[in-house]
Amino acid sequence: MFNTSNTPKERKLQIFGDPLEVLWKNCIFDFCGVKNFYRKMFGVIVTSKLEERQMWLKEVRKTVDAYFP
Numbered sequence: 001m002f003n004t005s006n007t008p009k010e011r012k013l014q015i016f017g018d019p020l021e022v023l024w025k026n027c028i029f030d031f032c033g034v035k036n037f038y039r040k041m042f043g044v045i046v047t048s049k050l051e052e053r054q055m056w057l058k059e060v061r062k063t064v065d066a067y068f069p
Contacts, residue, residue, distance in 0.1 A: 001029075002060055005043035038067065 001024055005012065012018070025037045040063065042048075042056045 001037070001039040002063075003039070003041050004045045005041050006046045008044055009041070036067075038063065 003020065007016075020041075021039055024039060029035075029037045040059070048056075
């Protein structure tokens with residue numbers, strides 16, 4: 001699972017924890033019987049540069065290829 005955020009990772013973890021990880025992994029995927037779960041968050045989107053977003057897309061392609069050869 002890939003998602004984006006405008007909150008820096010450190011702040012998100014300190015203030016909010018990681019509710020999306022819990023929700024998607026435990027309450028959706030696991031509930032549906034999907035045990036092989038991977039999640040990557042990309043951000044901060046609002047301040048990202050084109051080159052950074054292009055790197056993120058390359059990372060997504062590599063990850064998808066690894067999970068679905």
